[in-house]
Amino acid sequence: MYIVYVLYSARFDKIYVGYTNNLENRFKSHNELGTKGWTIKFRPWSIIYTESFSDKPSAMKREQELKSAAGRGFIRELIQQRSQ
Numbered sequence: 001m002y003i004v005y006v007l008y009s010a011r012f013d014k015i016y017v018g019y020t021n022n023l024e025n026r027f028k029s030h031n032e033l034g035t036k037g038w039t040i041k042f043r044p045w046s047i048i049y050t051e052s053f054s055d056k057p058s059a060m061k062r063e064q065e066l067k068s069a070a071g072r073g074f075i076r077e078l079i080q081q082r083s084q
Contacts, residue, residue: 001021001052001053001054002019002020002021002052002053002054002055002056002058002059003019003020003021003023003050003051003052003053003059004017004018004019004050004051004053004059004062004063004066005017005018005019005020005023005026005027005047005049005050006047006048006049006050006066006075006078007027007030007039007045007046007047007048008045008046008048008075008079009042009043009044009045009046010046011042011043011044012041012042014042015072015075015076015079016030016038016039016042016045017063017066017067017071017075018063019053019056019059019060019062019063021056023047023050027045027047030043030045031043031044031045048075048078048079048082049075049078
């Protein structure tokens, strides 16, 4: 199973979209273990959205959809709803 996830850094108002087959380890990497890459600059992260897929190509397609302008709009709406 593959999971598409959206991370949000409230401290920096940043969004990260990715996919993985092990969300727990991947999230720990983003928040604690990683030593290089874009996400280490904007810690701490919280998971604000997930979707599960049975195959990698479907997860990759959805990841790209969420990275589009429409997908970013959807994510910003989620963030707005959380802060109300």
